[in-house]
Amino acid sequence: MPELPEVETVRRSLLPHLPGRQIHEVILHKSGQIRYPSPERFLQQIGGATIEAIDRRGKYLLLPLSGGLQLIAHLRMSGRLIVVEPQEPLAPHTHVIFRLSSGKELRYQDQRTFGGFHLIGPDKVGMPAGLLTLGPEPFDPAFTPAYLRQKLQERRTTIKAALLDQHLVAGLGNIYVDEALFASGIHPERRSGSVTEAEADRLHASIQSVLQKAIANRGTTFSLYFDGENRRGEHYEELQVFDRAGQPCGTCGTEIIKRRVAGRGTHYCPRCQPL
DNA sequence: CGTATGCCCTGCGCGC
DNA sequence: TGCGCGCAGGGCATAC
Numbered sequence: 001m002p003e004l005p006e007v008e009t010v011r012r013s014l015l016p017h018l019p020g021r022q023i024h025e026v027i028l029h030k031s032g033q034i035r036y037p038s039p040e041r042f043l044q045q046i047g048g049a050t051i052e053a054i055d056r057r058g059k060y061l062l063l064p065l066s067g068g069l070q071l072i073a074h075l076r077m078s079g080r081l082i083v084v085e086p087q088e089p090l091a092p093h094t095h096v097i098f099r100l101s102s103g104k105e106l107r108y109q110d111q112r113t114f115g116g117f118h119l120i121g122p123d124k125v126g127m128p129a130g131l132l133t134l135g136p137e138p139f140d141p142a143f144t145p146a147y148l149r150q151k152l153q154e155r156r157t158t159i160k161a162a163l164l165d166q167h168l169v170a171g172l173g174n175i176y177v178d179e180a181l182f183a184s185g186i187h188p189e190r191r192s193g194s195v196t197e198a199e200a201d202r203l204h205a206s207i208q209s210v211l212q213k214a215i216a217n218r219g220t221t222f223s224l225y226f227d228g229e230n231r232r233g234e235h236y237e238e239l240q241v242f243d244r245a246g247q248p249c250g251t252c253g254t255e256i257i258k259r260r261v262a263g264r265g266t267h268y269c270p271r272c273q274p275l
Numbered sequence: 276c277g278t279a280t281g282c283c284c285t286g287c288g289c290g291c
Numbered sequence: 292t293g294c295g296c297g298c299a300g301g302g303c304a305t306a307c
Contacts, residue, residue, distance in 0.1 A: 001300065059301080076301055078285080093285085112284045114301070130302060157278065166302080174300070263280075264300070280306080289297085 001222060002075045004059060004138065004171030005214035006233060010081055011056045013229045014106075017083040018063065022050045022101035030095040033108065033116040036126035042119050045069065050101075058134050058170030068122035072131065073108075079115030082107050082230050134170045138207055143169060148207075149200040155192035161262035162192040163207075172207065175220055175242045178267045180206040182241045187273040188261045213238060241267040 002010065026046055031039035049065040056062065061081070063071040073081065078093075086105050096117070098106040108117075120126050136143040148169070155162045162168055163177045172180070181188050183206035186199055195203070214220060219233030222243065236243075240250055245258035249269040258267050 003301095074301085077299080110284095111286070112300090114284065128302085155277085161278085164301085265298085278307090280304105282304085283300105283302100285299100287298090289295105291294090291296105 001077055001173060001175065002059060002079070002219070003173035003176050004056075005176070005211055005217075005235065006219035007056055007059050007061060007075065007171070008215055009219040009233060010075070011054055011061060013231070014054050014081065014083060017102065017104065018051045018054050018100075018106065020050070020052075022048065023065075023098050024048075024101060025099040027097040027099070028095070029097070030113070032113060033095045033110060034119075035116040035128070036118045036120075042117070045121075046071070046119055057131065058137070058166055059173070060128070060131055060134075070120045072118040072120060072128060074115050074128065075110075076112070076114035076116075078111040078113075080109045082109070084230075130166060133167055135165075135167045137170055138172070138211055143204075145201045145204040148204045149195075149197055152192045152195050152200055157192055158188060158262055159186055159190045159192045159195060160188035160264070160266055164262060164264065169207070171211070174264050174266075175222070175239070176207075176210055176214065178242045179210045179240060182268060182273060183210055185272055187275040188266045188268050189275060241269060243267065 023046055026043055028034065028039055034042045049067055049069055052064045052066060054061065054063050059074060061073040065071055083104050083106050091109050093111045094107050094109045096108040100106060118126055118128055151168050152162060159181065160177060163172050180203060184199060184202040186195065186203060214235045217233060217235035217238060220235040220239065221232040222236065241256050244256045245267060247256050248254065249256055249272060252269065252271045254269055254271040256267055257270050258265055260266065
């Protein structure tokens with residue numbers, strides 16, 4: 001499940017392969033992953049364009065193209081973008097193939113088909129709605145402890161739901177919300193507004209350090225995540241609570257609990273994160 | 276408007 | 292052994 005560290009790792013792994021390359025041809029094995037515009041117009045507009053860069057915003061990958069176009073990709077649950085030699089056998093669930101001027105292919109595979117592409121012109125029509133209203137990046141100077149404190153105060157929901165909301169801060173998903181809450185000793189079912197100033201400050205620091213460590217480990221490979229060169233992330237071993245239900249907490253030895261919060265499987269230590 | 280819920284989809288693990 | 296069900300969840304549509 002790619003979250004910010006995994007998407008950032010994909011971005012970095014694609015960096016040597018994409019900028020400066022021309023897209024000679026796009027082959028659609030399954031057109032459902034083309035979200036905007038129609039598959040026909042997508043193919044017509046993207047053919048011959050040159051990839052100028054590869055950027056990230058939250059969990060979105062942004063690829064500015066020549067001619068004022070922008071290709072936007074979202075991997076959702078199971079999407080993978082990999083660069084391979086054309087003779088490489090097609091992996092299952094390969095839906096889109098971009099033939100590049102380097103001779104290599106950028107392939108999009110997606111078992112659960114939740115992810116996909118938007119191709120946007122200079123008028124910005126067709127942008128994913130969520131990208132337009134996305135909150136600040138966790139490492140942007142705008143994401144301050146005071147900002148987090150104030151936003152949490154305004155919410156009436158659980159702290160878990162608030163942090164999963166991409167309008168509040170961009171890029172956190174189920175794994176790193178659980179990890180950041182553990183690192184700051186906050187129970188996931190606490191009311192967002194009940195979080196004290198000191199706790200919010202601690203949470204701010206935890207969010208940044210948890211994400212930073214995960215990026216340094218090139219993300220968490222839980223089941224389906226691999227980077228653009230098909231490598232696993234190494235962060236799984238570092239997880240303190242996520243996917244550790246029934247195992248002892250590394251801090252106090254209490255059994256890690258898993259329960260449903262905000263509609264998501266949620267992991268926490270009942271002793272280190274009291275309600 | 277803010278919040279909650281269900282849906283999209285496929286593969287896997289579990290229980291019978 | 293085999294089948295069917297539930298679960299996994301990011302973002303969006305819909306309902307309240």
